[in-house]
Amino acid sequence: MYKIIRKEVLAPTMKLIEVEAPEIAAKVLPGNFIIFRIDEKGERVPLTVADFDRNKGTITLIFQEVGYTTKHLGRLEVGDALLDLVGPLGEHLPVEGYKKVICVGGGSGTALLYPKAKAFHEAGAEVLTITGARTQELLILIDELKAASNELFIATDDGSFGHHGFVTDILQELLEKHKDVDEVVAIGPVPMMKACAELTKKYNVHCVVSLNSIMVDGTGMCGGCRVIVGGETKFTCVDGPAFDGHQVDFDDLMRRLVYYREHEARVQEHHECCGGKGGDCKCH
Amino acid sequence: MPLKPTKTPMPEQDAKERITNFTEVALGYTEADALAEAERCLDCKNPLCKQGCPVEVPIPEFIREIKQQNYSEAVNILKSKNNLPAICGRVCPQESQCEQYCVVGKKNEPVGIGRLERWVADWDMARDMQTEPVKATKGRVAVVGAGPAGLTAAADLVRMGYKVTIFEAFHEPGGVLIYGIPEFRLPKKIVKREVDYIRQLGAELKLNYVVGKTKTIDELFADGYEAVFVGTGAGLPKFMGIPGENLNGVYSANEFLTRVNLMKAYRFPEYKTPVQVGKRVVVVGGGNVAMDAARTALRLGAESYIVYRRAEEQMPARLEEVHHAKEEGVQFKLLNNPIEIIGDDKGEVVAIKCIAMELGAPDESGRRRPIEKAGSEWIMEVDNVVIAIGNSPNPLIPKSTPDIETTKWGTIVTKDEDGLTTKDGVYAGGDIVTGAATVIEAMGAGKKAARAIDKYLSSKK
Ligand SMILES: Cc1cc2nc3c(=O)[nH]c(=O)nc-3n(C[C@H](O)[C@H](O)[C@H](O)COP(=O)(O)OP(=O)(O)OC[C@H]3O[C@@H](n4cnc5c(N)ncnc54)[C@H](O)[C@@H]3O)c2cc1C
Ligand code: SF4
Ligand code: FES
Numbered sequence: 001m002y003k004i005i006r007k008e009v010l011a012p013t014m015k016l017i018e019v020e021a022p023e024i025a026a027k028v029l030p031g032n033f034i035i036f037r038i039d040e041k042g043e044r045v046p047l048t049v050a051d052f053d054r055n056k057g058t059i060t061l062i063f064q065e066v067g068y069t070t071k072h073l074g075r076l077e078v079g080d081a082l083l084d085l086v087g088p089l090g091e092h093l094p095v096e097g098y099k100k101v102i103c104v105g106g107g108s109g110t111a112l113l114y115p116k117a118k119a120f121h122e123a124g125a126e127v128l129t130i131t132g133a134r135t136q137e138l139l140i141l142i143d144e145l146k147a148a149s150n151e152l153f154i155a156t157d158d159g160s161f162g163h164h165g166f167v168t169d170i171l172q173e174l175l176e177k178h179k180d181v182d183e184v185v186a187i188g189p190v191p192m193m194k195a196c197a198e199l200t201k202k203y204n205v206h207c208v209v210s211l212n213s214i215m216v217d218g219t220g221m222c223g224g225c226r227v228i229v230g231g232e233t234k235f236t237c238v239d240g241p242a243f244d245g246h247q248v249d250f251d252d253l254m255r256r257l258v259y260y261r262e263h264e265a266r267v268q269e270h271h272e273c274c275g276g277k278g279g280d281c282k283c284h
Numbered sequence: 285m286p287l288k289p290t291k292t293p294m295p296e297q298d299a300k301e302r303i304t305n306f307t308e309v310a311l312g313y314t315e316a317d318a319l320a321e322a323e324r325c326l327d328c329k330n331p332l333c334k335q336g337c338p339v340e341v342p343i344p345e346f347i348r349e350i351k352q353q354n355y356s357e358a359v360n361i362l363k364s365k366n367n368l369p370a371i372c373g374r375v376c377p378q379e380s381q382c383e384q385y386c387v388v389g390k391k392n393e394p395v396g397i398g399r400l401e402r403w404v405a406d407w408d409m410a411r412d413m414q415t416e417p418v419k420a421t422k423g424r425v426a427v428v429g430a431g432p433a434g435l436t437a438a439a440d441l442v443r444m445g446y447k448v449t450i451f452e453a454f455h456e457p458g459g460v461l462i463y464g465i466p467e468f469r470l471p472k473k474i475v476k477r478e479v480d481y482i483r484q485l486g487a488e489l490k491l492n493y494v495v496g497k498t499k500t501i502d503e504l505f506a507d508g509y510e511a512v513f514v515g516t517g518a519g520l521p522k523f524m525g526i527p528g529e530n531l532n533g534v535y536s537a538n539e540f541l542t543r544v545n546l547m548k549a550y551r552f553p554e555y556k557t558p559v560q561v562g563k564r565v566v567v568v569g570g571g572n573v574a575m576d577a578a579r580t581a582l583r584l585g586a587e588s589y590i591v592y593r594r595a596e597e598q599m600p601a602r603l604e605e606v607h608h609a610k611e612e613g614v615q616f617k618l619l620n621n622p623i624e625i626i627g628d629d630k631g632e633v634v635a636i637k638c639i640a641m642e643l644g645a646p647d648e649s650g651r652r653r654p655i656e657k658a659g660s661e662w663i664m665e666v667d668n669v670v671i672a673i674g675n676s677p678n679p680l681i682p683k684s685t686p687d688i689e690t691t692k693w694g695t696i697v698t699k700d701e702d703g704l705t706t707k708d709g710v711y712a713g714g715d716i717v718t719g720a721a722t723v724i725e726a727m728g729a730g731k732k733a734a735r736a737i738d739k740y741l742s743s744k745k
Contacts, residue, residue: 023498037455043547043556044455068556084455086492216547216557219453219494219680221519222539228530233523238680252530255631259532263558 001081002036005058010140011133013065014108015074016050022057024049024087030095030119031210031242034059034087035218038072042083045069046215048112048241049088059087062111062140068267089218090241093185093208098125100181102174103149104167104196105131106188107138112210113187114141118148120185126150128174128181132167132188136160168195175203183208186245190254197245207245211236211253214260228252289392292321294399299611303582306467306550309608310374318403322350324388325395332385333397338728341365343382343397350400359408362401367439368432368478368727370409371461373402374470376724377602409477415484420447423741426509427451427487428495428681431459432723433515433714435479436730437737438487441513444738448486449509451493456546459517460715461723463546464538466576468583469605472545496684501710510744511709511737514688514696515730518715520676524568528625529671533560533633537573537672544580561586562667566636568592568622569672570599571720575606577670578614586668588614593621593641593654619643621654623661625669637663675720685710695719702736703729711737 006018024034033048051060065074076082093116101120105113110131121127129149133139134157146152153170154162163170167188175181184207186196193209200207213225213236220238227236228249234240295311296302302309313321325347333343342361349358362369378384378398386394422445427438430452438448456462458475483489495501501512521536523529535543540559543549547557565581567574570592581588590609592599595618599606610616617638624637640660643652677694689697689706696705696712703711713729715721 023493027498041548041555084492086453086455086494087497089494089497216539216542217454219497219519219678221521221678222542223521223523223536224539226530233530252631256530256532259560259632260558263552263560267553267556267558269553 001083002085003081004076004078007076007078010062011138013074014062014111014138014140015065016060016062016111017073017076018058018060019082019085020057021059021085021087024085025052025054025057025059028052028059028088029092030115031090031093032088033090033218033241034061034085035089035215036061036073036082036086037084038069038076039083042072043069044084044216044218046089046212046218046237048115048210050111050115062108064108067264086218089237091239093119093242095119095123095125098123098183100126100178101128102171102178102181102184103127103129104171104184104186104188104192105129105145106167106192107133108140109188109192109210110140110145113185114144114148116185116187117145121148121150128178129153130155130167130170130174132156132192134158166195167192168199171196171199175199175205181205185209190250190257193245193248194250197248197250201246208242209245209248210241211243211248212241212257213237213253214257227256287388287392288320288324291324291393291396291399292317294396299613302468303579303612306583308471309468312406313399313403318350318400319353321396321400322347325351326388328387332387333382333395336381336383336385338381338724339365339731341382341401346404347395347397347400350404355404355407358404362404366401366727367436367482368723369401370405370474371432371470371478372724372727373398373400373405374474375461375465375602377722379603381724409474415481417484417486418442418445420486421445423447423510424449424508425511425513425737425741426504427513427515428501429453429459429515429517429714429716430457430479430489431515431517431714431726432461433517433716433726433730434459434513435482436727437513437515437713437734438730439482439485440731440734441737442482442486444734446738446741447488449488449490451490451495451498451504453492453494454546455491457489457491459515463542464573464576466541466545466580468579469576494680496680501681501685501688501707505709510741511711513703513730513733513737514681514705514710514712514716515714515726516678516681516716517726518675518720519678520694521671522674522676523671524622524673526622526624528627528633531625531627531633532631533562533627533667534625534669534671537567537569537577537670538675540577540670541573541580544584550580550584559584560668563587564664564666565589565668565670566591566622566664566666567670567672569674570594570601571672571674572601572605573675574672575601575609575614577672579609579612581668581670582612582614589617589664589666590614591617591620591622591636591638593619594651595619595643598651619654621656622669626663633667633669635663635665636669637661675715677716677719681716688712693719700736701732703733704736709740
């Protein structure tokens with residue numbers, strides 16, 4: 001069992017938990033992910049490790065409550081425990097040897113971006129970070145990102161904070177202004193990553209994206225997480241999760257991500273005990 | 285009493301009934317059945333059956349004890365060589381092993397050795413005995429992978445007095461036995477019981493532990509393990525490389541079976557992992573994996589087809605599985621091969637395009653090579669395609685341990701029969717060495733490696 005020792009509500013549907021997992025904490029690097037299972041009947045779901053403390057033996061996970069399982073996870077409290085936690089999985093992101101990096105995070109992707117921005121910063125790169133969300137109350141990790149970046153830019157779709165518009169607007173400005181950027185890291189909703197990839201291609205700047213495919217095992221044994229990169233089939237869990245954004249077939253990824261939408265609706269209705277209120281009860 | 289020419293029949297769930305559930309198809313012998321079948325054994329002086337058994341089970345000896353109704357002695361004899369008899373009795377391809385050599389089989393049906401093995405093992409489980417732990421007096425050994433190879437090596441090493449830790453990537457031990465082979469052929473409670481037995485002997489199990497990620501083999505040595513056995517299996521699914529394989533609705537057999545077996549998607553939504561099965565499912569392949577996938581699809585309510593590029597005689601699946609699949613209504617499109625999977629504008633599978641094949645000259649495997657018949661393409665509407673054309677070895681360990689050499693197929697190179705790898709103190713066995721094979725061969729490799737590890741560590745002292 002892997003105990004939750006800290007919990008924070010970052011935004012209405014965005015939560016942070018710190019979990020005891022000494023063996024994972026000892027090895028994890030920015031870009032790695034874990035797979036968790038809450039209980040005997042639960043699914044195996046991947047989450048990127050947002051932060052870790054090797055001394056304390058803990059890892060921090062940040063997640064947006066989207067489906068049944070992430071909502072269930074969001075209802076757990078300090079003292080509760082996860083039945084299974086395995087990792088660190090995937091290839092970590094190399095951060096050495098870069099001079100100037102732009103980090104772009106959208107929505108909950110910002111949580112995944114943060115450890116990478118921090119690692120680039122600690123490795124000596126100049127880090128320009130852009131974060132965006134639909135509206136101000138969904139912005140997360142602003143102070144942390146400020147500390148991990150040389151400059152922080154903020155965008156909201158509704159203009160309630162920072163730039164009124166998309167993160168890509170700011171990215172374009174920065175790419176115009178800084179001709180010496182050697183890497184762009186974009187993590188967020190698939191359409192955002194796709195837009196960042198297209199934009200950086202125009203400016204001929206390398207762009208890394210982190211993909212959130214549906215997974216089962218996370219060790220390369222099922223192929224469920226396959227994506228098309230540079231015309232070839234890759235397994236996100238072992239070959240990624242980071243890939244060259246210019247090579248990724250984002251449309252294929254988007255199609256694969258919605259395959260279980262109907263099942264998701266059914267699993268949420270399943271809890272008749274609470275009148276099918278989308279699993280907001282604590283009855284199970 | 286004259287010898288009965290045929291095996292005592294195995295009581296089974298009726299085919300119509302069983303395709304509506306996931307409970308076991310073969311119900312197992314009664315005591316009377318077992319006694320009747322044991323009587324068919326001639327108790328040969330020079331028992332040929334034994335040479336067909338990769339773990340050298342003393343076959344006539346345990347059957348003799350059944351005849352005399354000394355069942356607990358039959359158990360002891362069986363378990364002296366086979367740590368997982370309830371599993372082997374269910375899934376071993378006896379027709380190409382012990383039963384192939386049985387003298388009775390020369391003129392009649394051979395003795396039902398597998399069925400007797402299963403009966404004895406089930407009798408043993410029913411009495412629910414606790415196993416006394418073995419005291420660890422020797423060094424520490426790490427076993428990577430809790431499939432049949434790893435579990436066998438672990439059990440033997442514990443018995444020899446080693447302190448053994450098994451590291452398993454999944455949240456449940458058993459390897460293919462738990463994630464691959466379906467409930468209706470091998471109930472998971474049986475796998476659990478066999479694993480519990482190995483735990484009771486004294487092996488420690490660390491689940492959710494991916495060696496190569498959580499820790500590397502070198503780090504295990506640094507932690508004080510003196511030898512390592514690698515039994516990580518052949519878990520990397522092969523795809524065909526034809527257009528449309530990435531469409532929604534195309535599964536590797538590994539993914540399809542893992543969702544249904546390990547994650548219990550057949551009990552969705554009580555269990556939260558979904559599996560999507562439409563009206564018609566095509567499974568590509570002719571091995572046990574393909575049969576399991578096709579029969580699983582039936583039970584999930586689909587019309588189920590096997591598409592296989594060679595003829596029935598070349599199918600590598602156990603006879604019993606092919607027979608059961610047919611009985612249940614799986615339809616076989618033999619001598620056919622898919623060339624394209626066709627999708628709609630949502631990116632979901634709607635049809636499969638195949639081409640007829642004919643058999644040409646034998647290839648390296650000795651089987652006649654299938655060749656496409658020009659102009660014989662045909663299309664069938666389908667909702668799902670499950671690819672069961674084989675698995676390659678899992679590359680995680682070799683990748684994280686560069687001094688373990690692999691072949692061009694990705695299998696680990698072993699320097700001798702006992703599974704010694706190119707790295708000192710590291711042994712390997714099972715599918716990771718042979719490529720996808722059988723449960724019993726994996727167990728045999730685990731046994732040999734355990735003996736070799738004992739020799740290696742004893743000589744080091
Ligand atoms: C669907 C299916 C049906 C089959 N039917 C039959 C049958 O009827 N009869 C028969 O004899 N054979 C059958 N086989 C083949 C048989 O199951 C295998 O040959 C056998 O299981 C191989 O055993 P193993 O111990 O080498 O590997 P596996 O059973 O594959 O076990 C390997 C274990 O190692 C774990 N692992 C992998 N990598 C790591 C890592 N880095 N760190 C930690 N753990 C790791 C895996 O999670 C797994 O649990 C079937 C196979 C399949 C897939
Ligand atoms: S060969 Fe057949 S008859 Fe002879 S001992 Fe073995 S099982 Fe019995
Ligand atoms: S999640 Fe199964 S192969 Fe990647």
